[in-house]
Amino acid sequence: MKFAKLFLFLIILGVLAWGFYRLSGERDTLLQEVYKLRETADSLKKENASLLDKIEYFKNPENLIKELRGQLNYKKEGENMIIVIPPKTTSTTP
Numbered sequence: 001m002k003f004a005k006l007f008l009f010l011i012i013l014g015v016l017a018w019g020f021y022r023l024s025g026e027r028d029t030l031l032q033e034v035y036k037l038r039e040t041a042d043s044l045k046k047e048n049a050s051l052l053d054k055i056e057y058f059k060n061p062e063n064l065i066k067e068l069r070g071q072l073n074y075k076k077e078g079e080n081m082i083i084v085i086p087p088k089t090t091s092t093t094p
Contacts, residue, residue, distance in 0.1 A: 068074035
């Protein structure tokens with residue numbers, strides 16, 4: 001009788017230990033996922049702040065025109081554009 005109780009107790013203890021082991025593994029996996037998600041959230045917050053700064057910058061029409069001129073070769077009526085091409089560099093071998 002004692003042997004049966006002890007055997008049953010060991011089986012229950014083994015099942016509980018196995019369940020605890022599996023939960024521990026799941027916990028580690030979830031903690032890693034949380035860490036990755038926090039990194040992603042921090043990265044997105046930084047990107048969002050950068051985009052908000054750009055929005056504020058481009059709300060000023062002067063800044064918008066400045067960027068158009070620089071990137072898209074935008075010019076006002078009556079203005080002439082001069083495009084400067086840097087000279088080619090040649091390499092000499094000794």
